[in-house]
Amino acid sequence: MYMRLRWRAAHRVPLTITAGLAVCATLAVGPASPTSSSASTATAGDPKIQATRVMENLGRGVVAVRSSNTQVLVSWRLLGLDPEGIGFNVYRSTGGGPYTKLNSSVLTGGTNYTDSTADLTRSNSYRVAPVTNGQEQAPSASFTLTANHAAEPVVRVPLRSGGPVKFVWVGDLDGDGEYDYVLDRQTSPQKLEAYSSNGEFLWEVDMGPNSQNQDNIEPGSSAIDLGHWDGVTVYDFDSDGRAEVALRIADGVRFGDGATWTHADDSRQFMAVLDGRTGALRNWSAIPTTYLGDGPMAARLGVAYLNGTTPSLVAFMKNRRDDGAFNLMMGAWRFTGSALRQEWTWQRGNQDAPDGHNTRAIDVNGDGTDEVAEIGFVLNGNGSLRYSMARQGIIHGDRFHIADMDPSRPGLEGYGVQQDNPSGLLEYYYDAANGSVVWKHNGGPADVGRGMAGDVDPRFPGMEVWSFSGLYNAPTNRLTEPNASLRPWPQLGLWWDGDLTMELLNDGKIEKWDPARPTPSGSLPRLVSTWNYGAVDASQGVQPTFVGDILGDWREEAVYTNADYDELIIFSTNQPTNTRLYTPAHNPAYRNAMTFKGYMQSHHPDYFLGAGMATPPRPDIAYAGE
Numbered sequence: 074m075y076m077r078l079r080w081r082a083a084h085r086v087p088l089t090i091t092a093g094l095a096v097c098a099t100l101a102v103g104p105a106s107p108t109s110s111s112a113s114t115a116t117a118g119d120p121k122i123q124a125t126r127v128m129e130n131l132g133r134g135v136v137a138v139r140s141s142n143t144q145v146l147v148s149w150r151l152l153g154l155d156p157e158g159i160g161f162n163v164y165r166s167t168g169g170g171p172y173t174k175l176n177s178s179v180l181t182g183g184t185n186y187t188d189s190t191a192d193l194t195r196s197n198s199y200r201v202a203p204v205t206n207g208q209e210q211a212p213s214a215s216f217t218l219t220a221n222h223a224a225e226p227v228v229r230v231p232l233r234s235g236g237p238v239k240f241v242w243v244g245d246l247d248g249d250g251e252y253d254y255v256l257d258r259q260t261s262p263q264k265l266e267a268y269s270s271n272g273e274f275l276w277e278v279d280m281g282p283n284s285q286n287q288d289n290i291e292p293g294s295s296a297i298d299l300g301h302w303d304g305v306t307v308y309d310f311d312s313d314g315r316a317e318v319a320l321r322i323a324d325g326v327r328f329g330d331g332a333t334w335t336h337a338d339d340s341r342q343f344m345a346v347l348d349g350r351t352g353a354l355r356n357w358s359a360i361p362t363t364y365l366g367d368g369p370m371a372a373r374l375g376v377a378y379l380n381g382t383t384p385s386l387v388a389f390m391k392n393r394r395d396d397g398a399f400n401l402m403m404g405a406w407r408f409t410g411s412a413l414r415q416e417w418t419w420q421r422g423n424q425d426a427p428d429g430h431n432t433r434a435i436d437v438n439g440d441g442t443d444e445v446a447e448i449g450f451v452l453n454g455n456g457s458l459r460y461s462m463a464r465q466g467i468i469h470g471d472r473f474h475i476a477d478m479d480p481s482r483p484g485l486e487g488y489g490v491q492q493d494n495p496s497g498l499l500e501y502y503y504d505a506a507n508g509s510v511v512w513k514h515n516g517g518p519a520d521v522g523r524g525m526a527g528d529v530d531p532r533f534p535g536m537e538v539w540s541f542s543g544l545y546n547a548p549t550n551r552l553t554e555p556n557a558s559l560r561p562w563p564q565l566g567l568w569w570d571g572d573l574t575m576e577l578l579n580d581g582k583i584e585k586w587d588p589a590r591p592t593p594s595g596s597l598p599r600l601v602s603t604w605n606y607g608a609v610d611a612s613q614g615v616q617p618t619f620v621g622d623i624l625g626d627w628r629e630e631a632v633y634t635n636a637d638y639d640e641l642i643i644f645s646t647n648q649p650t651n652t653r654l655y656t657p658a659h660n661p662a663y664r665n666a667m668t669f670k671g672y673m674q675s676h677h678p679d680y681f682l683g684a685g686m687a688t689p690p691r692p693d694i695a696y697a698g699e
Contacts, residue, residue: 126378126441127312128153128659130696132250133213136624137199139224140187140647147199148185148625148646149213153659153692160204163188164212168195172212179204183571183650184626196220214251226647227606228624231272232639236260237612239298240670241619241632241641244307244316246275246349252623253349254641255307255318257298259612261285265297265305265320267329267352272641276352281325283339283369289613291393294323294342294369299613301430303670306374310346310384311410314698317355318347319386319408321372328354340369344386346408356413360390363420364400367392375669377434378661379405379454381442385416389432389447401428403445403452417456425463426450429470429489431671435662436679437475437485437505441693443665448473448489451508460508466496467510474526475505476662476677478536479548480687485679488538488547490524491517500524500540502547512550514542525563527575527675528683530554530588536683539563554591561586562594565620566675568628570600571650573684578631580616581608583644601644608633608642621667621676627654654682659692 133149140146147163160179163186164172175188191197200215236258243252251270258264263284267275286293289300297304297320304321311317320326322345326334329352336343342360347353364370370390379385386406391399401421407414421428427449437444437451437459445452448470450461473489485505491498499521501513524540530553533546543557554560564579577584577597581604584597592598611618611634619632624645631644657663657678666676680689 125693125695126382126384126661127697128661128664128692128694129245129309129316130250130314130698131245131656131658133201134251134624134656135199135201135213135216136228136645137188137197137216137218138226138228138645138647139193139218139222140226142224143189143193145188145191145193145197145199145218146185146647146649147188147201147216148628149201150626150656150658151184151653153655153694154696155203155655156205158205162202162204162209164200164202165191166198166215167192169198172198172200183653185649187649193218194221214249225606226601226644228643228645230254230268230270230641230643232256232268232634232641233266233274234637234639235264235266236638238618238634238638239612239615240303240305242305242307242318243619243621243623243667244309244318244349245314246307246316248315253316255305256618256641257305258638259287259298261287263287263297265318265352267318267349275350276329278320278329278347278352279327281323281327281334283323283325290371291368292371294340295321295326296371297321298670299371301671302371302373304372304374306376306386306668307349308376308384308386308668309697310376310386310408312383312697313410316349317408318349318352319374320345320347321360321374321388322357323369328352330354340365342369344388344406344413346386346413356408356411358406358413358415361402361404361415361418363402363418364392367394367400370400370402373432373669373671375432375434376665377405377443377445377454378665379416379443381440381454383407387432387434387445389428401426403456405445405456419452419456419458424458424461426458426461427463427468427470429473431472431674432669433473433475434665434669435475435485435505439484439506443661446473446475446487446505451505462503462508462510465508465510466494466498466513467491467501468494468498470524471522471672472524472674474524474538474674474677476526476536477679477681478502478526478538480535480681481548486511486547488524488526490521490540492520492522493518499542500538502538502550516542523563525561525566525577525675526677527566528573528681529561529575529577529586531574531684532588534685535681553588556591559591559593561597565616565673567620567631568682569646570648571628571646571652573652573682573686575683576600578617578620581610583631603631603633603642603644606642606644607635607640608644609636615673617673620673622657622663626650627652627656629657654689655692659694660689661692661694
């Protein structure tokens with residue numbers, strides 16, 4: 074993959090847009106006592122072995138939304154390993170009748186189709202059939218648009234009545250190739266609930282009495298989803314084709330099968346893996362008690378392929394000492410299907426390793442294995458410290474991004490913002506492989522609470538990055554808009570309208586920054602106002618509960634609830650595109666990012682996605698179960 078990154082930079086090929094409708098590291102195995110080893114720093118030139126990672130065996134994710142009073146946009150996934158030149162036929166069944174092919178010739182452009190002939194007073198089911206080497210293959214699962222459905226860019230999933238929701242996770246819990254949903258309930262005690270892709274309730278986990286302390290800095294030992302903590306993630310950890318739920322637990326948690334965890338005392342914590350179909354406990358592993366004297370540890374959980382082939386659960390965990398400082402421990406576990414094995418833990422101790430409110434897992438040096446990144450340091454896949462940027466003046470900050478921001482330069486780049494850095498540093502751009510800062514902007518101290526990265530100005534090659542000091546083209550460190558007040562608000566990005574530049578998601582608004590007619594953040598051209606469709610912001614001031622590509626083609630969905638918390642409102646694009654890209658959910662960097670929460674941030678693939686992009690390389694993956 075490292076050679077692939079260098080080849081892409083040196084031999085860029087324009088994307089073909091085809092026509093068509095539409096410290097110390099601690100290593101531990103099992104219950105053995107941890108043994109210490111010195112932290113080591115890897116270099117980008119270290120020889121590595123490439124490996125194929127096993128990822129989800131997804132279906133086509135067919136979705137249909139009424140794009141007008143007379144039209145339906147049907148959209149579906151191009152999978153990561155689909156053969157080059159694959160085509161599709163689109164079929165419709167009206168009112169439960171036979172399926173009829175809609176397209177006159179095989180579709181080889183964007184994986185979407187505009188149906189202008191449907192009788193929308195009746196229900197319409199859509200499915201697609203791949204065509205390879207002139208032969209039509211088995212059809213996909215279908216998606217049904219109900220009779221007299223509203224014209225809206227929305228898919229609605231029913232929920233049971235319950236409390237406010239902060240986060241939603243996705244994973245294929247039942248093995249049918251489509252994403253199901255796991256969500257929290259911000260009640261006391263807190264709850265987790267699971268639903269199938271069509272809204273069938275599957276199970277509930279009661280987080281117990283130790284979730285009643287919902288302080289966002291020093292929460293209870295089983296509390297979840299407070300502040301920048303989550304303590305939950307969803308993924309197919311044993312690559313059997315069905316997703317599990319990883320959960321930090323403590324005494325009193327009641328699982329989906331009714332069993333209650335009663336072990337040790339209220340302060341002891343454990344990593345647990347639950348059966349995605351039932352919510353029953355499958356395996357557990359004790360969280361090390363290194364800092365137990367200072368109370369339970371809050372956690373952020375996510376997924377990384379530390380060995381390049383199989384997924385690991387990774388955790389960022391902190392608690393607060395009496396002097397107000399924080400202990401920081403990070404750890405990794407591997408679930409084999411029969412055991413949950415601790416791979417390593419890392420304690421910051423007296424090392425200067427600046428952390429923030431987000432974790433990212435991504436292959437920073439192109440060797441095929443993932444590293445675990447924080448805003449000011451990166452750990453290797455074996456839990457050793459790869460680098461810290463503290464000596465370059467980096468301290469704590471709220472948000473950072475790692476992506477291929479400069480496609481003319483080998484490898485990946487990072488961008489981060491700072492919180493009250495005494496040096497006056499506001500934002501910085503760096504080489505993600507080794508942490509060397511390429512450029513930085515001063516002007517503080519200031520609490521720069523937001524920062525974004527994405528290609529929003531096609532006049533300049535590569536991505537733009539911005540906080541509140543202006544919109545900069547990252548590769549050139551040049552303002553793309555001289556008037557800094559005309560930059561967009563740095564909240565979230567979203568691919569929505571079908572061109573290759575990024576749209577923006579801010580306070581319930583899907584917006585488009587127009588470099589030819591720039592306007593201030595409060596008056597950007599608006600594509601969607603989510604409240605017009607009954608959506609409300611999530612609890613604790615979070616906006617959507619989830620953002621990512623979970624339905625249809627490569628564009629992204631934003632998941633909200635209604636005000637009664639008994640419905641997921643999933644915004645899925647109603648705009649056709651000729652651009653054909655494989656689903657970001659089959660891109661290793663992007664899919665990892667879908668498993669992390671923290672302060673919610675945009676996801677990035679490990680290739681440059683933007684104006685003038687090269688054709689992305691085929692992902693080095695295999696499907697689970699094949």
